[in-house]
Amino acid sequence: MAGSDNTVATQALPPSPHPECRPMNAGHWQGAVRLLLALGLMALLFWLMGEQGQHHWQDPQIHITANDQHYRLTPRELGELQRFSRDYIQTRSEQGQASLAAITEAHLDRLFARVEGQIPVFLDWHYSLQGEYSRMGMGLAYWLGWDEGDFVRQKAEQVLFHESHWEDSLKRLESRAMATLVREDRLTREGWMAGILERLAPHRVPAPINGGGGEDSTDRPRLSMDALQRDMAGVSLLSMNERLSLSGGGAVAGVVLWRGAARGAAALGGRRVAAQGAGRGAARIGAGAAGGALACAPGGPLALTCAVAAGTLAWVGLDWALLKGEELLGRDEMEAALQKSLAGLRQEVEGPLQGALAAELQQHHERMQQRISGHFLPLQGPLSDRQVPSEGVDSPQ
Amino acid sequence: MERTDFLFDGPGMARSLFLVVAMTGVLWGLHLFARTLDTPWLALIWLALSLLIARGLFWRGRIRRRVWLRVYVRATSPWRHWLRGGWLMLLLCWLAGLFLSALLMLVLVRQQQTLFWYALLASGPLLMALRVLSESLLAGHIHRGFRSELVWTLSLRVAALLLLTAMVWLFFYQPQPDLTEASVAQALWHFVDQEQARSAWLENGLQLMAAKEGLQLWLAQQLVSVPGAHWLGPLLLWLLVFAEQALFVGAWLLVFNGLILTGVRHGRIRQHRRHTGSSPVATP
Numbered sequence: 142m143a144g145s146d147n148t149v150a151t152q153a154l155p156p157s158p159h160p161e162c163r164p165m166n167a168g169h170w171q172g173a174v175r176l177l178l179a180l181g182l183m184a185l186l187f188w189l190m191g192e193q194g195q196h197h198w199q200d201p202q203i204h205i206t207a208n209d210q211h212y213r214l215t216p217r218e219l220g221e222l223q224r225f226s227r228d229y230i231q232t233r234s235e236q237g238q239a240s241l242a243a244i245t246e247a248h249l250d251r252l253f254a255r256v257e258g259q260i261p262v263f264l265d266w267h268y269s270l271q272g273e274y275s276r277m278g279m280g281l282a283y284w285l286g287w288d289e290g291d292f293v294r295q296k297a298e299q300v301l302f303h304e305s306h307w308e309d310s311l312k313r314l315e316s317r318a319m320a321t322l323v324r325e326d327r328l329t330r331e332g333w334m335a336g337i338l339e340r341l342a343p344h345r346v347p348a349p350i351n352g353g354g355g356e357d358s359t360d361r362p363r364l365s366m367d368a369l370q371r372d373m374a375g376v377s378l379l380s381m382n383e384r385l386s387l388s389g390g391g392a393v394a395g396v397v398l399w400r401g402a403a404r405g406a407a408a409l410g411g412r413r414v415a416a417q418g419a420g421r422g423a424a425r426i427g428a429g430a431a432g433g434a435l436a437c438a439p440g441g442p443l444a445l446t447c448a449v450a451a452g453t454l455a456w457v458g459l460d461w462a463l464l465k466g467e468e469l470l471g472r473d474e475m476e477a478a479l480q481k482s483l484a485g486l487r488q489e490v491e492g493p494l495q496g497a498l499a500a501e502l503q504q505h506h507e508r509m510q511q512r513i514s515g516h517f518l519p520l521q522g523p524l525s526d527r528q529v530p531s532e533g534v535d536s537p538q
Numbered sequence: 539m540e541r542t543d544f545l546f547d548g549p550g551m552a553r554s555l556f557l558v559v560a561m562t563g564v565l566w567g568l569h570l571f572a573r574t575l576d577t578p579w580l581a582l583i584w585l586a587l588s589l590l591i592a593r594g595l596f597w598r599g600r601i602r603r604r605v606w607l608r609v610y611v612r613a614t615s616p617w618r619h620w621l622r623g624g625w626l627m628l629l630l631c632w633l634a635g636l637f638l639s640a641l642l643m644l645v646l647v648r649q650q651q652t653l654f655w656y657a658l659l660a661s662g663p664l665l666m667a668l669r670v671l672s673e674s675l676l677a678g679h680i681h682r683g684f685r686s687e688l689v690w691t692l693s694l695r696v697a698a699l700l701l702l703t704a705m706v707w708l709f710f711y712q713p714q715p716d717l718t719e720a721s722v723a724q725a726l727w728h729f730v731d732q733e734q735a736r737s738a739w740l741e742n743g744l745q746l747m748a749a750k751e752g753l754q755l756w757l758a759q760q761l762v763s764v765p766g767a768h769w770l771g772p773l774l775l776w777l778l779v780f781a782e783q784a785l786f787v788g789a790w791l792l793v794f795n796g797l798i799l800t801g802v803r804h805g806r807i808r809q810h811r812r813h814t815g816s817s818p819v820a821t822p
Contacts, residue, residue, distance in 0.1 A: 172549025179556035183659060186563050190655045195647075198573040198736045347727040350720050 199361070203520050205341065207334075207366035212344045216520075219364075222340060223517045227510060229333050234506040237325035238499045244321055245495050248314040253487050255310075256301050260479050263300040267293070267475070268468035270461060297479075318498050326505065330373055337366060362520045369516045376508045551666060554798045558662030561797050565646055566655060572647045577737040584639055587793060592635035594796035596628050601687040603627070638789035644747050645786045647740070648733070651712065657704040658790065661697060665794055668693035690795060698787045705783040706776075717756045718763065725756035754778045 203219055205212040214222070266272040279292035302308075568583060600623045611617045649655075672692040676685055717725045729752030733744035754775055761771030 169549060172547075172552040175549065175552035175556045179552065179559045182556070182559045182563060183663070186559070186566065186659055187656065190566065190652055190659065193570060195569060195650065196571055196574050198734050200734045200741075346731070347721065347724040349731075350715055350717065350724055350728045 202361060204361045204363045205344075205366060206363070207338060207341060209348075210341075211346050211348050212341045213346050214341075214344050218344065219517060219520060222337060223513065225336060225340060226333060226513045226517075229336055230329060230506050230509055230513075233325065233329040233332065234503055237322070237329070237502050237506075240325065241318055241321055241498045241502065242495050244317055245314065245491065245498065248310070248317065249487060249491050252307070252310045252314070253483060256307065256483060257480060259301045259304055260476055260483075262304070263297055263479070264468075264472055264476060266296070266300065268464050268472060270457065270464065272296075273460060273464055301479075301483075314494075322498070322502060322505075325502065329506070329509070330370065334366070334370055341366075364516060364520055369513065372512050372516070373509050376505070376512055551670065555663060555666050557797050558666065558794050559659070561793060562659050562662055565642075565658075565793075568643065569646045569649070569655075572643065572740065573735040575737060575740075577739050580643070580737050580740055584636070584643060587639035587642065588632060588635035590635070590796035591638050591789065591792045592628070592632040592796070594792055594799050595631040595634060596623070597799055598687050598690055598795070599623055599627055599631060601684065605684050605687075635792075638785065638792060640743070641785055642789035642793070643740075644743050645782075647735075648744060648747060651708055654705070654708050657701065657708065661701050661790065662794060664700065665693055665697045665791060666798075668696050669798075672696075694791050694795065698784070698791055701787045701791070702780075702783055705787060706779060709779050709783070714755055717752075717759045720756065722753070722756055726752045728752060729755075750778075 201216055202213045203216070205214055275296075276293060572580065603621065603623045607618050607621060611621070669689055672689040673685070676688060676692075680688055715728060717728075720728070726749050729748035730745045733741060733748045735741040735744060758771035758775035761774065762768050764770075
């Protein structure tokens, strides 16, 4: 082989002289330096390999758990989940407000129909002798300073509101509103979770292996939808407890508001009623005296008794006639005034009540949004930072 | 044995030793930072490693081919020219280099054991020592032209055997997760999920390797509990581990092969210049 025309480079080179036969030249010094360098580098690498860990690259995916399932999402997909949550809760809030408004309106329709049904009862009493003499008695008490002069209004409140079970009805309304709120809250959370799970489904990953050194060693950001749902349920319970104070206020406020609305209604003020009663009283005294004198003119030992009986009869008869005349002239006007005052009352009750319920629902949904953002945003915040390598996060084994 | 026919000299050996240790340092640096590198940088490193491996393979392939031609083909035959080893051999060597360097990079990036790196650090000096030993054993018996290849073959094989034993031993002591209760999807995901890299190509490669490891471990642990086949799992596992580690060790030592070849040739050319004032013309 050696000596052919196709000689390799190593064959073309002259043989090296034996190292022991040569003096130390520049090549040998260079070799010694290289040997020292190689040994020094080995020692350095040996030390560094024991000290330095690998620089890891953390991709920005987020580990999500929900209903014992595991998912992986990118920050963009997490942002889409948050947008879905915001839109869904907003839509549910609007639907819940509409539902509450419909329930409130229907209930108030029935309640005010009952109250308006009591107006004839009140008017019958008002234009009755019983009512007349009650007013006269209370007018005298007012004149003597024993009463505050709002007997008729109190009677109206009793007939219109108490006998139509106003307070109980309003409590029932608020109970229904509460039940609706609770149901809406539950449906909102269930619907939200169902939507979240539906959107998470394509991103499902197998469960991590636990124990035996198989724990997930990555330090990915984590989000537990179950914890978030529990958090939102806690918000709901808190809101419901706060909302209980809404009930009694509305019912009591109804009558108070009606007093304000009925202030303009005719014939309900104590002084006016007292003045009318006093006017009618002067006529009654005159008519009674004239009737007694006329009927018992023949006289005798029974003349006084006869005069009292005839006078009383004439008094009552005249009273009745006057009442009927007044009813004929003023009943429709009074009925219209009462209906107008009830319409005003309804506006003053329904508007604030619906507003309070809507505001409560809106506030509750805003709290839910805040909880969602509270869980989502901290994960979205440092995501851009996660794209830079984490230096030496793992120590070598 | 003629000591003057020795292939190596002291300065050349020191240079080669420095080169292999430095290359170990470079590849350890690759292990440290590969996950944070962009794809173009990784592609550049991959290409460089593949060329280094291909260079050594091509050089040794040409020597083996030359010996074969001299034995079997007449000196006047044009076959000697056609079959001498040209672009086709270079291309095949480069393709092998691409595959081996890709495997090498993936294993290097995934391995976290310090002992593993200590073994690799020791492999360079070991290879150098084995080369000197082989040369001293063969110098009096084998022709100089073919001896360089035979020295390479012997030293590489012995070094590979020792390194492979160390790698398999390290694998044996590497902590493994208990997959007996896990589904195959869980096992694969567990391994794949650990592998993240800035470069999508590297990440895919790492995850592929991790999936293979997860599958072989899962299979091995499941088969252990199968009556009558409890020996099959460990056997399958160790065969796969052995095959993978053999390929890795081969790739690692072939990088040294290409590197030291360059060092030896440059050193000897300089030595020739010092003696004659001209450079050698023939190349393999």
